[in-house]
Amino acid sequence: MDYLILTEKNSAFNKYEEALGGRSGMYEGKSYQLVHARGHLLELEEPAKQVSPALKEQYQSWDPADMPWNVSDLRWRKATIDSGAKQLLNTIGSLSKEAKAIMIATDNDPSGEGELLAWEVINAIGWQGQVLRIYPVDESAPEIKKAMAKPKDVTNQQKDGDYLKAYARQRWDYLSMQLARLSTSYARAAGYRSVPLLSQGRLKSPILAFINDREEAIANYVKKPFFEVKFKDNNDHVYARKVEKDDDQPAFRHSDKADAEDELAAQLSEPGTVEVTKQEEKRQAPNGLLDLAKLDAVLSKQGFSSKLIQATYQTLYEADYVSYPRTEDRVMTTEQFNQLVDNREAIAQLVGVDPDKLTHLEARAKLVRDQNVAHGANRPGSKVPSDLNELTQVVKGAQAGKCAIEIYRLLAMSALSILGEDYVYVAVEARIKEHPEFTTKFQQPKELNFKEVYVDGDLPKDQLDAGTTALAEVMEGANPKPSKPTKTWLFKKLASVGKYGLGTGATQQSTVAQLTDPKSRMYYLKDTRGTLSLTPNGKMTALMGKGTMIADPEVTKDLFADMDAVGRFKKNPNEVLKTSEAVITHDMPILEANVAKLSQVAKVEDQPREKREITFQGRTGKLSLDYGDHHFTDEEVDQLLAGESITINVNGHPMTGKLAWKTYKGYDFPGFQTEQADWQRQITFKGKTYDVNKKWGTHNFTDAEWTKLEAGKEITFEYKSKDITGKLIFKKMDNGSTKLAFVPSFDPNYTK
Incomplete structure (x- = not known):
């Protein structure tokens, strides 16, 4: 071969x-x-x-x-x-x-x-x-x-x-897992002993820092009204003086309305003459195609989760309906462009685009090239569906079907827009002749062209010409309140770091998918139709990361650059690995100090978790004296060391068990092992013995079903008038452990 x-x-x-x-x-x-x-x-x-x-x-x-x-x-x-x-x-x-x-x-x-x-x-x-x-x-x-x-x-x-x-x-x-261990350990040692994993990472930590900073800015916002004299012409265009960058308090903005009225009366009471200083026709070509992050930001507003968008896109890609998901390209090759041109009418009909708008059939140099293109930008794939409902046949579930249609619709309109002619508009600038420091500028759309195919946001609105005369008036304003953090805002923030941004759109989207997944151990962000907020665990993780290198976007930017340099043979991989030690050494004292900030969102628990060093079955280890809300007495520990079974009360329920050696992630330790409960069945699966739940929901598995399940096969049974198909799978739990359980085929943990 x-x-x-x-x-x-x-x-x-x-x-x-x-x-x-x-x-x-x-x-x-x-x-x-x-x-x-x-x-x-x-x-x-x-x-x-x-x-x-x-x-x-x-x-x-x-x-x-x-x-x-x-x-x-x-x-x-x-x-x-x-x-x-x-x-x-x-x-x-x-x-x-x-x-x-x-x-x-x-x-x-x-x-x-x-x-x-x-x-x-x-x-x-x-x-x-x-x-x-x-x-x-x-x-x-x-x-x-x-x-x-x-x-x-x-x-x-x-x-x-x-x-x-x-x-x-x-x-x-x-190596950076040390930061998760440090964050979590410092918090637990300070008395927050029920704190979950507080994970820090080179992209997730800057994301959480951005969100936390914005939430704090909103919480600390104090409205500061001001009064300012502006001119308004007879066509309602407003003329104002320029506010220099970083100048929060220009002299012409008054905290007292009377002072603004005095300025108007003394200097600006006469009508002004409008003078147009610029009137120029301009053209704007399409900027580029949507990447996975921008696609997510748009679709989230319709209620689709990042995880669903990610999984659905992958399925559509595997069926050839869309292009490769994890691309970093924002352009396409000549061959890919020609394929889009050939398929334009069929795709346009599918997504409701007027084919007559798709007349720019020559490749624009900034959007089409054949050098340094790996996969091409996200776009419709080589296979064009006969109708949009065809897409629902390759995904599972009604919501995934809706998501598939919207993914294709957005990608199609974004791609087809590059076949539209340039947007044409007139750029107008005007001023008040007697007071030329008062200026305005606006656009007058002439031909919308590609923007009628797809535009990110609202279409430009028609504007009246500049007026002929203008009158001064006192207008009230205020320092702008920070808007709530959204995915659109976040992805723009990430893209604005450095020359190339923090990671590709696909990497950003994948990280946000993990952080917004309620089933993830790192469920740190709540996604409400594209608006993001920190969960309690996310807030704690963000507070622990304040001032650290791992949460600094500039450090992450340099780290991404270093890894790219390794790929181009400009840097030794081991040289990059050494930076992890510098980051961890720098961040350790900051993480320890940041524990004091956790009181904003959590309470110190009364009794720290206690462990006792014991010798059991000839081996030495540390036994936790807490099991749930039960604290073992000296007498109970002696009974356990003697190999006896004891019954304790945990969260209001009696539990019987004895001491046993357990293993977690390669670490052996002594712990309380409960005996098989009434709701459990002991089975042999892949050569090992496990205690598993006897039923799923209200369905009790039959002996015939157990025979198939123990053999690793799927079973199907009727449950509430529906057929449920599934099998035994090692399911990852929130604490990082795995548990053998029956998992239905619609569960995200299910694998063939």
Whole structure:
């Protein structure tokens, strides 16, 4: 076999199978075999497993005294995510023995994530042969075939810039988990012992800082009215004096209305003559296409969550209805432009755009180019649906169906707008002849053109000509109150940092999707139709991050730049990793001091969590003396150490259990283990024993259903007049642990 072609997931595998004519065979004189991962098959192990046994306790610890870590202590070990991942890895390894080269065909997204997960597989199977990389613009058959014709040799892993960039990012983020441990530990040590994970990160912390600063500005806003003399002409245009930047109190703005009236009477009481100083016809071309962040900001106003938008877009992409989601391009190639031109009438009919408005069929240089374009801007895909309802057939659920239609509609109108002619308007500037410091400016639309296809906001309104005469009057104003933070505002803030902004639109959208997901451990932002507010946990996390480097957007901007430099071989990855120690060392005392700010949103709990060092079954560890709201007495601890079962009252319910050794993220510790409750059933799943819930809702699983569930198979049963399909899955809980449970197919945690 010439090529073992590694795709990122099963859906991509299917696309390649269709494009090349089979899962294996011959293509252009080369024999090949397709295989797929399912995203990352491996992940970095817990810190305690990355170091020598002598350092294990230090790296298990959340105690600030054990940080910052020494990067040279870490072995950077990776392990398969689960048994399914291990099985896939074994299959890929077995097939690779027959191959002359492995061809990486994972996503080539700007972060290098596809490169990283491919090299994880290649390294894990011990491959020593040739490695090739192809870069299709999308997963359509023509683009796959085009990419297959020009593979790049990346056998030397250290010369693969995309991999090095992702390598640096992954390891930097891993090291930054210390900041989450520090934030959480400082808060708990100060008495906030029920505080959840307070996670800090290179993008999430600046986002939370922006939101917190805006919320504080709103809370601290004090209205300061002022009175100012302005002229208004006979066509209602207002003429005012220029307020210099950063001048909050110009002399002509009076706190007392009487002073403004005196100024008017003494100096400005006579009518003024309007003098037009500029009247120039101008043209404005379309600015560019929507990226994923802007798409999210618009759709959120319709009630769609960031997580739903992200998942729905991905599904539409896999079905060829839209282009690659995680692009950083704001332009498209000539070929992509020509495809849009060819499909314009069909797409316009779908989304209600007048085809007669789409007359600019020559590519604009600022929107179409063939150099330095990876995927092209977000736009409709190669497959045009027969009607918008067709899109609902590839997603699950009514809400996802509505979201799919709106995603396509917005992308289509945004893309079609570049086929509209330039917006034409007259720019008018005028002043009061007798008092030329009083000026006005406005636009008079002549031809809306592309703005009638798509405009972000309201269409320009018709304006009357400048008047001929104007009268002065006292007008009241006030310092502007900060508006509520919205996604539109946030994404603009992120885009305004530095020359290129903080991350791509897709990265920003993905981070906000996590922060606004109520099921996430990092549910820090509430999204109310595109308006954002900090949750209590988000507020605590933001307060802990005040004044830190990790929450400083300029630091994050430099970090993004450093990682890009690694990808261009301008910087050594290990040099970038050293900056993590500088950030953590700088931020530790600030995080500790910021605990004092938490009293704004939380109360110190009366009794700190107490632990006792014990020896049990020949092993030593620290036993927490608290279980729920129950505090173990000395007598109960003695009974537990003797191996006895005891019954305690937890949150008003009796619970029976005994002492046992538990494991959490590689850390072994003694703890109270409850006995199997009446609502539980003990089963064997994938060779291990688990206690699971006997029922889902009010449905009690039958023995026949348990047989299928224990075998890892799906079952279907009737529940409240509906068919429910699902299976047993290790579901991630809010505290970071996993629990074996029945998960229905409509649940976001469900995987095939």
